[in-house]
Amino acid sequence: MRAVARPLFGRRARLRWIHLILGGALAMPYVLVGAIVVGPVAGSTDVFSSFPLQLSSFAVGLPLAAVTSLFPLTRPLESAAVRWLCGVDADRLADGPARGRAAKVRTALWFTLHLAFGGIVAGMSLAVPPFAAVLVVMPLTAGVFGDRLGFPEVFGQPWAMALAPVAGVASLLALAGCAAGAGALLARWAPALLGPTPEDRLAAAEARAADLAVRNRLARELHDCVGHALSAVTLQAGAARRVLDADPEFVREALAAIEETTRRTVGELDTVLGVLRDGDGPGTAPAPTLAADLDGLLRRTRAGGLTVTAEVAAPLEALPPVLSREAYRIVQEGLSNALRHAGEGAGVAVRVEVRAGHLELTVDNPLPSVPATRPGGGHGLPGIESRARVLGGTAHAGPARDTWRLHVRLPLRATL
Incomplete structure (x- = not known):
């Protein structure tokens, strides 16, 4: 019934x-x-x-x-x-x-x-x-x-x-x-x-692809700013602890670098999380540029115990904002890898130059005596390759004689 x-x-x-x-x-x-x-x-x-x-x-x-x-x-x-x-x-x-x-x-x-x-x-x-x-x-x-x-x-x-x-x-x-x-x-x-209809499905697929692209870019921003900050702060704190009694001046510099690094990272993290919360924010979170913060990035990296030399042969103030921002993140990730793998006191060479209509970024650091491993692998190098590809450039990383070299070429007319 x-x-x-x-x-x-x-x-x-x-x-x-x-x-x-x-x-x-x-x-x-x-x-x-x-x-x-x-x-x-x-x-x-x-x-x-x-x-x-x-x-x-x-x-x-x-x-x-x-x-x-x-x-x-x-x-x-x-x-x-x-x-x-x-x-x-x-x-x-x-x-x-x-x-x-x-x-x-x-x-x-x-x-x-x-x-x-x-x-x-x-x-x-x-x-x-x-x-x-x-x-x-x-x-x-x-x-x-x-x-x-x-x-x-x-x-x-x-x-x-x-x-x-x-x-x-x-x-x-x-x-x-x-x-x-x-x-x-x-x-x-x-x-x-x-x-x-097929048109509706295509529009929905394009919307999902655009949303996924935004989320991937935000994920890269989080990885780069937070990953670099954690690596730098860890090495800076470790170096300060080892010379706490012998070199108080170095300790003060390391603590100042830790303070500056964390303050800047908290600001960048808040910006990225704000974009995620709003859901309709810009396609990329605002980030420092080479013209605005390359010197500060190098100074904070040196506070972690690395010897960093820089050669700049490019008009940083004249670079397009998008190119300068993405190039900053690439250099930042290169220095983060050096902090993690090269070892304390290692020498790192950074070159920023313009050649044949391209901005070329090179980061050289010594090969680690004991290869570092991370469960599941890192995301830094794939992120660099993705940034370069979106800008129409190329990225290569690997051993070069007795150094590990990251080399990136970005066209000066690159736009997102």
């Missing part, structure tokens, strides 16, 4: 019934407009007193509904209603307005079907229950309703009195069956008519 009743009166069937009644409510303004057209044509002043004229008004109003379905909000609203009331998975429906002729035609067809089925089921929902109630109680009224129904010769018969309650219950079941069937049909057709 429950298996039979659930498709007709279960929760999903009831929600779909509500969806159809909403369609009937939406159809009423169009039916009224249709009545204004049908009335004069049929020569009637009371269209709603005639069932054929009501159907004619309904038929005239549906094309008007198809035209108004071209408004941009129609598809998002219909998709939301189908998702919540018809039980259709969200990923099978389009969220945005219909774009393109095919999508608009399908939306118009869906809206027309929703209003057509909804108008019929809503009308039946208003008319059938009272009629069924009369049939159910007819045996108790001894044929009083026979004259009012217009068939006294039928409803005055004993067999009619016996069958009337059965007919009343059957009409209610028929109403529930029509509503359940119409709801199931609409739920089946919804993905085809309201689902994403």
Whole structure:
């Protein structure tokens, strides 16, 4: 019994019934407009007193509904209603307005079907229950309703009195069956008519790719600023601890470098996290540039115990902001690798020069005596390669004679 009743009166069937009644409510303004057209044509002043004229008004109003379905909000609203009331998975429906002729035609067809089925089921929902109630109680009224129904010769018969309650219950079941069937049909057709078109899928894929690109860039910003700061602060604190009693001046310089490094990193971290929280911020978090902070970066790295020499043969102030910012991050990551792998007191050489229309960045440091390993590998070199590739440049890292060399070439006209 429950298996039979659930498709007709279960929760999903009831929600779909509500969806159809909403369609009937939406159809009423169009039916009224249709009545204004049908009335004069049929020569009637009371269209709603005639069932054929009501159907004619309904038929005239549906094309008007198809035209108004071209408004941009129609598809998002219909998709939301189908998702919540018809039980259709969200990923099978389009969220945005219909774009393109095919999508608009399908939306118009869906809206027309929703209003057509909804108008019929809503009308039946208003008319059938009272009629069924009369049939159910007819045996108790001894044929009083026979004259009012217009068939006294039928409803005055004993067999009619016996069958009337059965007919009343059957009409209610028929109403529930029509509503359940119409709801199931609409739920089946919804993905085809309201689902994403190839253009929608392409737009969604492009949006996801753009969002992923932004997140990857923010991840690189976090890796570079936080990774460099942790490496520098670790070595600076270790060097200060070892000479705490022997060289107080060096300790003061190391502590000052730790303070400056952490302060700058907290500011950069707050900027990146702000972009992540807002969700609609710029594609990259603001970062220092070569012109603004190359000297400070070198000074803080020296405070960690490395001997850093720098050769700058490029007009840093004249570099494009994007190029200068990305180049700063590349040099920063190169120095971070040197801090982690070259060892205390090692000499690191940094060269920044312009050659043949390219900005060339080179970081040389001694090869480690014992190769360092990190679980899962690091992300610094892939990040450098990604930055260079986005700018249209190249990046190479590896042993060069007795040193480890990072060499990056970036075109001066590079833009993101």
